[in-house]
Amino acid sequence: MASTIGSLGAAEAVLKPFAKAINRPQPERLEVSIHPDDLLAAVRALVDESWGYLSAIVGLDRPGQPVTQGESQAEGAIDVLYLFCSGAAVVTLRITLPYSQAAIPTISGITPTAMLYEWELREMLGVEVIGLRVTGHLILADDWPVGVYPLRKSFTGFNQPVAGAEGA
Amino acid sequence: MVQQTLNSSWQNVLTKVTAWARINSPWAIHFNSGSCNGCDIQILATLTPRYDVERFGIKLQGSPRHADVLLCTGPVTMQARDALLRTYEQMPEPKFVIAVGSCGLSGGVFHGCYNIVGGINELLPVDVFVPGCPPRPEGIIYGVAVLLEALKAGKRPEPIQWSGSGLDGVLHSGSGLEDHHG
Amino acid sequence: MAADTNKFVIPIGPQHPALKEPANFEFWVDGEIVTGASVRLGYVHRGIEKGAEARTWTQNLYLMERICGICSHVHATAYTLGVEKLAGVKVPQRANAIRQLMAELERIHSHMLWLGVAAHEGGFDTLFMYSWRDRETVMDLLEKISGNKVHYSANLLGGVKFDITSELAAEIHKGLDFLEERNHFYMKVVTTDETFIGRTQDIGTMTTEKAEFLGAIGPTARASGVARDIRVDAPYLIYDQFPVKVMTHTSGDLHGRFIVRINETFESIRIIREILDHMPQGELTTRVPRRIPAGEVVSRVEAPRGELLYFIASNGSEKPERVKVRTPSLCNWSTVLSLAIGLKLADMPMLLSGIDPCFSCNDRSISLKRGQQGPQVWSWEKLRQYGIEYYR
Ligand code: SF4
Numbered sequence: 051m052a053s054t055i056g057s058l059g060a061a062e063a064v065l066k067p068f069a070k071a072i073n074r075p076q077p078e079r080l081e082v083s084i085h086p087d088d089l090l091a092a093v094r095a096l097v098d099e100s101w102g103y104l105s106a107i108v109g110l111d112r113p114g115q116p117v118t119q120g121e122s123q124a125e126g127a128i129d130v131l132y133l134f135c136s137g138a139a140v141v142t143l144r145i146t147l148p149y150s151q152a153a154i155p156t157i158s159g160i161t162p163t164a165m166l167y168e169w170e171l172r173e174m175l176g177v178e179v180i181g182l183r184v185t186g187h188l189i190l191a192d193d194w195p196v197g198v199y200p201l202r203k204s205f206t207g208f209n210q211p212v213a214g215a216e217g218a
Numbered sequence: 219m220v221q222q223t224l225n226s227s228w229q230n231v232l233t234k235v236t237a238w239a240r241i242n243s244p245w246a247i248h249f250n251s252g253s254c255n256g257c258d259i260q261i262l263a264t265l266t267p268r269y270d271v272e273r274f275g276i277k278l279q280g281s282p283r284h285a286d287v288l289l290c291t292g293p294v295t296m297q298a299r300d301a302l303l304r305t306y307e308q309m310p311e312p313k314f315v316i317a318v319g320s321c322g323l324s325g326g327v328f329h330g331c332y333n334i335v336g337g338i339n340e341l342l343p344v345d346v347f348v349p350g351c352p353p354r355p356e357g358i359i360y361g362v363a364v365l366l367e368a369l370k371a372g373k374r375p376e377p378i379q380w381s382g383s384g385l386d387g388v389l390h391s392g393s394g395l396e397d398h399h400g
Numbered sequence: 401m402a403a404d405t406n407k408f409v410i411p412i413g414p415q416h417p418a419l420k421e422p423a424n425f426e427f428w429v430d431g432e433i434v435t436g437a438s439v440r441l442g443y444v445h446r447g448i449e450k451g452a453e454a455r456t457w458t459q460n461l462y463l464m465e466r467i468c469g470i471c472s473h474v475h476a477t478a479y480t481l482g483v484e485k486l487a488g489v490k491v492p493q494r495a496n497a498i499r500q501l502m503a504e505l506e507r508i509h510s511h512m513l514w515l516g517v518a519a520h521e522g523g524f525d526t527l528f529m530y531s532w533r534d535r536e537t538v539m540d541l542l543e544k545i546s547g548n549k550v551h552y553s554a555n556l557l558g559g560v561k562f563d564i565t566s567e568l569a570a571e572i573h574k575g576l577d578f579l580e581e582r583n584h585f586y587m588k589v590v591t592t593d594e595t596f597i598g599r600t601q602d603i604g605t606m607t608t609e610k611a612e613f614l615g616a617i618g619p620t621a622r623a624s625g626v627a628r629d630i631r632v633d634a635p636y637l638i639y640d641q642f643p644v645k646v647m648t649h650t651s652g653d654l655h656g657r658f659i660v661r662i663n664e665t666f667e668s669i670r671i672i673r674e675i676l677d678h679m680p681q682g683e684l685t686t687r688v689p690r691r692i693p694a695g696e697v698v699s700r701v702e703a704p705r706g707e708l709l710y711f712i713a714s715n716g717s718e719k720p721e722r723v724k725v726r727t728p729s730l731c732n733w734s735t736v737l738s739l740a741i742g743l744k745l746a747d748m749p750m751l752l753s754g755i756d757p758c759f760s761c762n763d764r765s766i767s768l769k770r771g772q773q774g775p776q777v778w779s780w781e782k783l784r785q786y787g788i789e790y791y792r
Contacts, residue, residue, distance in 0.1 A: 054634075075696060076485070078634070103615050105700075106726035108711045133698060133711070138634030140698050162738070163615030167726075174449075194296070200332055200450050256469025256550040259513065263539075266532035327466050331451040352469065352550050 054078050054138045057101070061134075061141045064099050068092040081142040086154055092143055093132070093157045102136025104157075107167035109175040113203045125149055126203075128175055132157075153178040174201040240286055241369050243275035244362065246316075247285035247309070251302045252334070253292025256352040257319035261289060264355045271359055282308040287362065288315045290342070293325040294335040306342055314369075316361050317344045320351040327351070433744060452723040457483055457692055458557060460720065467725065469550050470513065473499075473506045474703040476555040479723070481636055482699030482712040483557055486692050493638065493680035495559040500637040501675050502545070502554045503701075504668040505572075508579065509538040510704035511661045511668075515586060518658070522599050527589060534582045541575045544568060559685030569676045576669050583665050590658045600655035604739045607652055616735045618706020618728050619664065622648045623656035630702040642674050691718055703728050 058080045062072065068088040073081050084092050096102070113126035125148050132143040145154060156179050158165040168179045176199035198205060250258055264271045265278055279285070282305045294302060306313070317338040320326035324337045338344050345368075348361035448467060452460050465476040477499055484491060512535040519527035539549045545562055546552035554560050564572075590596060606616065611624035621628050629646045631639045647663040649656035694716035700709050706728030713722040740748065 076698075079698060103612070105707065106709050106711065106724065108722075108724045110713060110722055131711070133709070135700065135707075135709075140700075142698075161615065162613070203453075205332070205450070254466045254469040254472075256466070256472070259469060260550065263532065263536070266536075267529055268533055268536045327463055328448070328451065330454065331448065351466075351548075354549065 057136050057139045058141070060099065061096065061101050061136075061139070064095045064101065065092055065141070065143075068095075078138050079140045079142065081144055083144045083146070086145050086147060086151075089132075089143070089145060090155055090157065090160070093160050096134060096141070097160050102134045102139070102141065104132065104161045104163050104167075105135040105140075106133045107131065107164065107171055108133065109171050109177060109201065111175060111201060111203045128152055128177055130154060130171065130177060147177065152176060153180055155179075156181040158182065173199075175199050176202065237369070240312075241366050243277065244286045244366065245277045245279055245284055246287040246289050246362070247282050247305070248278060248289045248291070249302055249305050251290060251292050251298040251338070252295035252328075253319065253321055257291035257321070260352045260355050261291065261318065261358055264358055269355045269359065271362075274359070274363075276359075276362055282306075283310065285309050286312075286314060287365065288313065288342070289318055289358075290315060290322050290338045290344075291318045293321040293328045293331075294338060294341055295333050296335060297333075299335055299341065302338075303341060314345045314365055315342050316346045316348060316365060318348045318353060318358055318361070320349060323347050323349060449723055449725065452720055454719065456718050457688075457690070457720065460723065461555060461557060462553070464723075464725070465551055465553060465555075468727070470510050471506060471703045471705065471708075472551050473502050473554060474701050474708055475725070476553070477503060477637070478699045478701045478708050478710045479712070480555045480557055481701065482697045482710045483692060484688065485699065486695050486697045486712065486714050487557075487688050488693070489558055489686060489688050491559055491686060492683040494563075494682040495684050495686075496637045497675050497680050498560045498562070498564055498684070499555065500639065500642065501564065501672055502542075502552060502560075503637070504672050504675075505538055505542055505545075507668045507704045508665050509535055509542070511665045512538065514661060514704075515658070522596070524596060527586070530582075531586065534579065537575050537578055541572055544571060556685060558688035559683070561684075563684060564676070564679065569679075572672065572676060576672060580666070580669050583662060583669070587659075587662050590655075590662060597655065600658060601651075601653060603654045604743065605651070605653040606735065606739060610738075611652070611735070614735045614738060616706075618703070619647075619657060619660045620706065620735060622646065623660045624652035625650050628707070630700050630707050634700060636701055638675075638680075642671055642678075644668075644671055691716060692720075 054077075058074075058078070061080055062082075065072075065082045065084075068084045068091060069082045070085060071083040075081055082092075093104075108131040110129040110131065111126065112129060127146050127148045130145045130147060132145075134141045134143070147154065152175075154177060156164065156168055158168060159181070165182070168182050171177050172179045172182065176197070248258070248261055261278070263269060271278075278289075282288075286309075288306060288309060290302070292298075306315070315338065317323055321328060322338045322344075325331075325334050326337075328334050329336075335341070339347075346361045346365050348357050350357055353361070448463060452463060455463060461476055461479060464479040465472045467475050512531050516528040516531035516535070519525070519531070542552055543549045545564065545568060546554055554562060590600075606614075606620075606624045608625040611621045611626045616624065616626065617628060625648050627646045627648050629644070630636070631644050632646050635643070644667055647660050647667060649660050692714045694714050696711070696713045698709065698711055700707055702708070708728055709726040711722070711724040711726075712720060715721040
C-alpha cells in the first residue's frame with residue numbers, strides 16, 4: 051500500500067500543472083480533471099515519467115437534465131476517462147465534452163494501445179477522435195445506421211424497447 | 219441429372235442408400251453467431267476422447283458445402299446474421315439445423331440487447347433445440363441422435379409446439395419425436 | 401488504409417477457431433511475408449454494456465458471467481468486487497477463499513484448453529486430444545462444486561453460493577494430483593519435442609520494451625519478461641494471504657508463452673492446495689443493499705488471459721449507470737497487429753492463438769484478393785493446413 055500511495059503522489063506531481071480538479075475517490079485511485087486541450091501534454095507527461103500504462107478509456111454519457119417543462123433541455127455532455135494503472139494505483143484523467151464539441155485528439159501517437167479504445171469510443175458514443183487513422187466500424191454491424199451511438203442514453207434500441215428500460 | 223434417367227426401382231435404392239449414409243455418418247458444421255464460447259467449447263469437447271462423437275460417425279468439419287447439419291450456438295447478432303444465412307444457403311439439401319444453448323433458443327440472457335436479432339429460429343427453420351447454458355456434451359450428442367432417429371423414420375422432426383413455458387416446449391419436441399417413429 | 405496494389409490483401413475472418421470474439425483480420429502480404437495488419441471485431445458484439453444499464457445489479461451478475469464462457473468466473477468476480485466496493489460491504493473470508501479457489505480452477509481449465517487449441521493450430525492434434533481429455537478432470541471438479549461445467553455461477557453479490565465440504569476437498573486434491581502429473585508430461589513435450597520447438601521458438605518474439613510499449617498483458621506479457629500480474633500487484637480476494645508467484649520467461653517468443661502458461665498451471669495447483677488446507681471458517685454470504693450508493697469504481701482482476709478491468713458507475717438506483725468492461729484480449733490485439741509484420745503468413749495461426757484469444761467457432765473464410773481480380777476464398781482450415789504443410 052505504501053508504494054501505491056507513493057506512485058499516486060508521483061502521478062499527482064506530474065499532473066498538477068494540468069489539473070482543474072483533483073480528488074481521490076478511493077485510496078488507490080487518483081482522479082484528475084483536465085481541459086481537452088491539455089490531454090496530449092498530460093498523457094505525454096505520464097508516459098515520459100514511464101508512469102504505468104494505459105489500461106482503458108471509458109466514455110460516460112451524461113444527458114442534460116430536463117429543466118422545467120416548456121424550457122429547452124440543458125445540453126448533455128460526455129465524460130471521457132483515461133485510466134492509467136501502475137501496480138495497484140489507478141490514475142484517471144477526466145475530460146468533459148459537451149455534445150456540441152464532442153471531439154478529442156488521439157493519443158495513439160503516444161501510446162499505441164489507445165487506438166482500439168479510441169475507435170470503440172468513437173463508435174459507441176460518437177466522440178470524434180481527431181487524428182485517429184482508422185475508419186469504418188470496429189464493433190457495430192456494417193449496416194449500422196449512421197449517427198446512432200448505442201451507448202448514448204438517448205438510444206433505447208430499435209423496434210423493441212430494451213427489456214426493462216422504461217423509466218430508466 | 220443422372221438420377222432422372224434411372225428407373226424408379228434404382229431410384230428407390232439410391233435414395234435409400236443416401237439416406238442410410240446420411241443417418242450413419244452425418245457431417246456437421248458449427249456456426250457461432252454471437253455466443254459466449256461456452257456452448258462452443260462444449261461442442262468441441264464432444265470431439266475429444268471423453269465423448270468422442272466420431273465413433274457415432276458424426277463428424278465436425280469446416281465447409282458448409284459438405285455439411286448435413288448446422289450446429290448453431292449463440293444469439294444472432296446483427297453483424298453475424300448475414301454470415302449465418304450465407305452459411306445455411308451454401309449447405310446442400312436436405313439440411314438440418316440444431317440450435318445449441320439457451321441463447322440459440324431465444325437469445326437467452328442477452329434477450330433485449332440492441333445488437334441481438336433473436337434466437338436462431340428467427341432466421342432459420344430449426345429442427346432440434348438443445349437447451350442448457352451451456353448444454354452438456356452428452357446433451358448435444360443426444361440432440362443429434364434425436365434428429366437421426368427422426369430421419370430414420372423418414373421425416374423431419376415435427377415442428378415444435380411452443381407451450382410457452384421455456385423448457386417444457388423443448389422437451390415436448392423430444393417426446394413428440396419419439397411418438398413419430400415409434 | 402490503402403494497400404499497395406501489387407500486394408496481396410488477405411482478410412481472415414469473421415469465423416475463426418482461435419479467437420475469443422470472432423474477428424476479422426486483414427493481412428497484407430508481399431510474397432510470404434506479412435507487411436501489414438488490421439482488425440475488425442464485432443461479430444459477437446451483443447450490446448452487453450448497454451444491456452447492463454437496463455438490468456438490476458443482481459441480474460447483471462448473470463449477464464456479466466456470460467460475457468465469456470471460458471473465463472466466466474473472473475468476469476463475475478470483477479463485477480461483484482466492484483459492486484461490493486461501491487456498497488461498502490465486506491465479504492466473509494471464507495467466501496473470498498472459495499472465489500479464489502474457483503478462479504484458480506478456472507485458470508487451469510483455461511490454460512489447458514489453450515494448450516490444446518494452440519497445439520491444434522500448429523498441427524499437433526495428439527497434444528490437443530491429450531490436453532482436452534485431461535481438462536475434463538477440472539471440468540468434473542467444477543461441476544461437482546457448482547453443478548455446471550461452464551457457467552458455475554459461484555458468485556453472489558456479497559458472497560458465494562456453494563461451500564467446499566471436506567469430501568469435495570478430498571476430491572479436488574485427487575484431481576489436482578492427476579493434473580499435476582499430466583502437466584509434467586506437457587512440460588516435457590513442449591520443451592523437448594523437436595518439431596514443436598521448431599514451430600514455436602523464435603516466432604513472434606516480443607522484447608520486454610516492446611511488450612511494455614504495446615501494453616501487452618497477461619501471460620503474453622509475462623513471456624516477454626514483464627512481471628505484471630494483478631494478483632500480485634494489487635491483491636484482491638485473499639491473494640495477499642495466499643500469494644502467487646509471477647511466472648515470467650525471458651525468451652518472449654511463442655515457446656516462452658507455452659512455458660509460462662504451463663508454469664502458471666503448476667502455480668494454480670499449488671495455490672488451490674494451500675487454500676484447501678487452510679480454508680478460513682465462517683459465513684458464506686453477507687447482505688448487500690438492493691440500491692447501490694452512487695459512485696464510480698474501478699475493479700481489476702487477473703483473468704487467465706491477463707488484466708480484466710471493470711469500470712462501474714452507480715447513480716444510487718437499482719440499476720447501474722454504466723458498466724464498462726475492458727477484456728484482456730482487446731489489449732493483446734495490438735500486439736498481434738504489430739508482431740505480425742515481418743513474419744510468414746504460415747505463422748499467423750500460431751501467432752494468433754499465442755495471445756490466447758479464446759476460441760469460439762470452427763470455420764472462417766479467408767478471401768484472397770489480388771489487385772482487381774475477383775476474390776478467392778480460403779477457409780481458416782486451409783490457412784492452418786497451409787501453415788502445417790509449410791513446415792513439413
Ligand atoms: S447458452 Fe449459455 S453457454 Fe451457450 S452461448 Fe449462451 S450464454 Fe453462452
